[in-house]
Amino acid sequence: MSKIASIMTDYFEDVEYTEPVKAYKESGHDVINIGLQGGQTVKGKREQTPVEIHKSVTDVRPEDFDALLIPGGFSPDLLRGHEAPVAFVKEFMSSGKPVFAICHGAQLLITADVIRNRKVTGYKSIIQDIKNAGADFQDSEVVVDGNLVSSRNPGDIPAFIRESMKLLS
Amino acid sequence: MSKIASIMTDYFEDVEYTEPVKAYKESGHDVINIGLQGGQTVKGKREQTPVEIHKSVTDVRPEDFDALLIPGGFSPDLLRGHEAPVAFVKEFMSSGKPVFAICHGAQLLITADVIRNRKVTGYKSIIQDIKNAGADFQDSEVVVDGNLVSSRNPGDIPAFIRESMKLLS
Numbered sequence: 001m002s003k004i005a006s007i008m009t010d011y012f013e014d015v016e017y018t019e020p021v022k023a024y025k026e027s028g029h030d031v032i033n034i035g036l037q038g039g040q041t042v043k044g045k046r047e048q049t050p051v052e053i054h055k056s057v058t059d060v061r062p063e064d065f066d067a068l069l070i071p072g073g074f075s076p077d078l079l080r081g082h083e084a085p086v087a088f089v090k091e092f093m094s095s096g097k098p099v100f101a102i103c104h105g106a107q108l109l110i111t112a113d114v115i116r117n118r119k120v121t122g123y124k125s126i127i128q129d130i131k132n133a134g135a136d137f138q139d140s141e142v143v144v145d146g147n148l149v150s151s152r153n154p155g156d157i158p159a160f161i162r163e164s165m166k167l168l169s
Numbered sequence: 170m171s172k173i174a175s176i177m178t179d180y181f182e183d184v185e186y187t188e189p190v191k192a193y194k195e196s197g198h199d200v201i202n203i204g205l206q207g208g209q210t211v212k213g214k215r216e217q218t219p220v221e222i223h224k225s226v227t228d229v230r231p232e233d234f235d236a237l238l239i240p241g242g243f244s245p246d247l248l249r250g251h252e253a254p255v256a257f258v259k260e261f262m263s264s265g266k267p268v269f270a271i272c273h274g275a276q277l278l279i280t281a282d283v284i285r286n287r288k289v290t291g292y293k294s295i296i297q298d299i300k301n302a303g304a305d306f307q308d309s310e311v312v313v314d315g316n317l318v319s320s321r322n323p324g325d326i327p328a329f330i331r332e333s334m335k336l337l338s
Contacts, residue, residue: 074180077273080294104246110297111296124250125246125249126246127280129298132279132298132301132302133301
């Protein structure tokens with residue numbers, strides 16, 4: 001079973017964390033929440049879902065995990081204002097392990113500069129940013145390009161879960 | 170005296186609206202709040218400052234104003250998910266009239282594709298997006314490039330007000 005890191009902070013889009021994580025756990029996978037500070041409780045944007053951050057991103061390494069989930073909302077933008085989460089995502093992407101980014105999740109990939117020439121989708125407000133980052137933007141409910149699975153918004157969650165689960169062993 | 174449009178919606182960075190607007194009004198300028206729906210009350214991200222949207226962006230034209238203010242926070246990202254605010258900003262920029270963007274304000278300029286080869290600054294989380302949009306990013310408290318005045322964050326507000334006021338007649 002896989003050990004998945006969910007990288008997140010306040011204002012995450014609640015269902016983009018709760019629904020994939022529920023599905024992953026029901027299939028026997030483990031999810032560790034990583035963020036700016038271990039022990040901190042962060043809250044979702046819409047329903048204020050409280051989520052405990054198990055580990056600071058500075059206390060973990062990509063080797064500790066099998067896959068990475070990046071929920072959307074305003075959380076990715078808050079994370080990419082700090083160096084450590086960006087460095088972690090960059091290193092994780094170069095490891096070749098599965099990365100699952102939904103909605104605004106691609107913002108972290110843009111700042112990490114890891115989507116050049118990759119097929120990617122994301123929330124409508126960041127389409128221009130995705131294109132400017134050198135990616136091939138695709139307007140689909142889910143886009144799979146090698147290790148990278150991306151979706152546009154909460155409506156795409158079923159397809160996002162379906163395709164991300166295929167990359168978990 | 171100038172008629173300034175402030176384009177905004179929920180989650181704007183409170184002081185990036187309240188402080189410049191206070192300064193503009195004290196100098197005799199007029200500020201009209203435009204957004205997604207006229208008559209709507211939007212709220213700031215930090216202090217929940219309530220602000221009435223006077224006009225929908227679909228009911229105004231750049232010709233109605235002398236300058237445009239884009240406060241930051243998450244408001245610019247929410248606005249650029251809609252076509253009308255992006256089209257308005259694009260048209261406003263091509264009019265050559267003054268545009269004042271602070272913090273995440275540059276996100277609207279990126280989606281409107283109007284900062285190619287322009288000197289621009291913005292909030293640290295969007296630096297890569299500004300560069301990818303073809304702009305010359307500058308890490309300064311205020312950057313003036315022709316009609317365009319930009320600043321990085323709330324700490325830059327005094328410089329932002331000082332330089333934007335110079336472009337108001």
